Amino acid sequence: MISNSIISESPRPIWQIPIAALFFTAATFILLFALYGIQLSEEGFILFLHRLEPCIILISFGIGFTLTKSIHIDIVNSRFRPTYNIGPIKFGSWQTIKNYQYVSVFHQPTVGGDYIFEVNLWYDNNKHFELYEEDNYKEAFLIGYELSEQLNIDLLDATEPNNFKWIDKDEWKAKIASGKID
Template structure:
């Protein structure tokens, strides 16, 4: 977690490892190859029934390859603008990026909990019962440290919701 300015907090996902990028390149390569086959078949002018059968199989395999290429190459960055109360989620694939902006009135608290996949997830809560899903961690200590850093920068409370039905507010004053 980095603090670029006093008014912005940047939470950046780590860069992809080399083998993930190689797998993404293989999947993208297969997708482009299949796209080339479709263009070539259209150029040849084969019968419509054969073309439709070939196109459905190529679209299903091509969609699979493109989807897994995205899974292995995409990263997610979160920018919290404190002064304007905006959360910007930036999805990045190579040189391309897509921003999703969420307007927030006031930040209330940050919580961490055990999700259904056995990871510790974190949420940033605002406006009564609305929340923003932040990150997931393998260990409780990592999730706790992330929440502690975020709550310190935003000056909000922390909720430990790892045990169902036994939520605990963590007082930051006793930690110092």
Template sequence: MINQQLEKLIYKSERPFWHFLLATPLYFFTISMLLKMLHLFYEGRIMNGLKFSLAVFFMFVCAAGLTFTKKVYTNSEIKDVRFNFTLFNIALCKDIVFKKVEYVSVYKNHSDRDFEVQIWLSETKKKSVSTHLNSQSAFNLAFKIANGLQVNLLDATEKGNFKWMEKENF
């Protein structure tokens, strides 16, 4: 409980308004299809009910993908970072916690042409925590995590030319 008091929110994903506009009809159809699915099960048409349950699941996943929120909390004293995913303030999964973080890096994956934010737990153990299409959004998240944890940030976007970022640039 004391550790949660020392945690600070450093990042919260912001959804554009048009995501909610797209998700509204998806949620509406999900609810109406759920009612139809229950009606089919009640009538004893199990196969049709199962087909509808697959459609309901697909529609809900699409709508949730447009509206879920990602929050990142850091604790600089014990070098922990915690990722929290919610849908309308309901937890989607158990929080993902990384303990004793040594440093953060931004890596360019040349095969996929995207940028990964990686958390290094030791010299050889790393975890990719986020993937971005451009370097600016990847560095934005990496800067916030590194600053919140008070650890160093490594720029690994150029192959063979890794550089430590200065804290003044955060």
């Protein structure tokens, strides 16, 4: 059994890093300009806030080009930590979960008519922890399978509406071993 694992979104494409750097650089220059011309009066403070508006907009675009999500799992201590990464900076806190029940894989329709497959960990009868989203069924299902194996709990395939089925994990082990995963 693996005691720690990380489920992570795929890294951002390399072309997005320079674009994010441009947004962050422009925001820094605007902030420096706003600080340089600051006046210690009510009108000066209002002018400073107006100069910060484009800075905040540029920072949000930069974050949009660098934000990734990952889930750190400490199985030994029954802890999960969802983290949001903006470059090297990580935000997130540990959450303790006891009484694991099962892992489910299901799909959600998107606006464009495609589907996003989600992997959830269910615990305490009706609570769930959203672990992973992927547009590829096979990848999402393999993540769900691996986690259910690590936690030694059941796996539910809920990708067909109103036709949920429990997965025979021994059959899946054989499929993975043979390399014939549908």
